[in-house]
Amino acid sequence: MNVLLVEDDERISNFLMKGLGEIGFQVTLAPTGEMARELIATYEFDIILMDIMLPGIDGVQLTQIIRFKKNYTPILVLSALNQPDDKIKMLDIGADDFLSKPFHFEELISRINALTRRNKLSYQDSSNVIICGNITLDNDLHTVMQDGKTIDLSPTEYKLLNYLFENKNKVLSRTQILQAVWGINFDNTTNVVDVYISYIRNKIDETEQKIIHTVKGTGYLVKD
Known part of the structure; x- marks a missing residue:
């Protein structure tokens, strides 16, 4: 599993990189939207884990850029913004799922597996x-x-x-x-x-x- 983690909070990114790495995921960290944009343009990922509140290009803008470029890699939003309007906005512009912080690590893994499984089935069966x-x-x-x-x-x-x-x-x-x-x-x-x-x-x-x-x-x- 090749994961792009877009997160500027060092405490959260260290926790996620350690936890995901321990179960065999390859995690690339992008602390800014600009860095994430460059990585996405250069490499292929199985899933993108993205915060909304980022320095420079935020999660909303980054999601719009990704989808405008016809890149349909699954995007799982990880955000402390948990109002229904925030979730609906991100899903409407192209995110695939939304997980509010704080969250259980086991639930994160389940969401990742569900999204990547659904994406693979879509490519195989559609x-x-x-x-x-x-x-x-x-x-x-x-x-x-x-x-x-x-x-x-x-x-x-x-x-x-x-x-x-x-x-x-x-x-x-x-x-x-x-x-x-x-x-x-x-x-x-x-x-x-x-x-x-x-x-x-x-x-x-x-x-x-x-x-x-x-x-x-x-x-x-x-x-x-």
């Missing part, structure tokens, strides 16, 4: 191009096209639509969608799934053909 109706989703280019027109989606919107397309012609419950897109530890009482479905519907044209169907009392269905 079709590069998925077509549903007049919409084409290309996982190599990370683009969504409808009748030749590009549909601009946020990272979370893309992840949600991709999950729906991968499971087309199958009814998915809100809980299934929430766990697959936002992670198993996200608040399952939230209406974030409905909100993001609405975002996507506002961006795609369903006048000729209905793509995303609401299944009352259950969840959503994409029909081919």
Whole structure:
């Protein structure tokens, strides 16, 4: 496991590097966002562990830079900022999971394993191009096209639509969608799934053909 740790607190970084190293992980430390940016441009990592409050380029800006560069290495945010708005913002701009400080080391390892396992399965099992109706989703280019027109989606919107397309012609419950897109530890009482479905519907044209169907009392269905 090749890990990039972006953390400016020496006490925390020493603890994590020691603990992760003891279980066989190769950890590279970047105490600033600028250093992390250079390392990410030069080397490949299995996962990025990132604080939000960093000197110079902060975690929000760094995540945006990483995703803008079409780098989809899993990002696990480790932050003392634990308000729902902080978590939603980071997940929306492209982070994959959020763990509030302080945390148990065992939970960190579980989150790392879950994210890297999910990422590997995604590369192994997902079709590069998925077509549903007049919409084409290309996982190599990370683009969504409808009748030749590009549909601009946020990272979370893309992840949600991709999950729906991968499971087309199958009814998915809100809980299934929430766990697959936002992670198993996200608040399952939230209406974030409905909100993001609405975002996507506002961006795609369903006048000729209905793509995303609401299944009352259950969840959503994409029909081919």
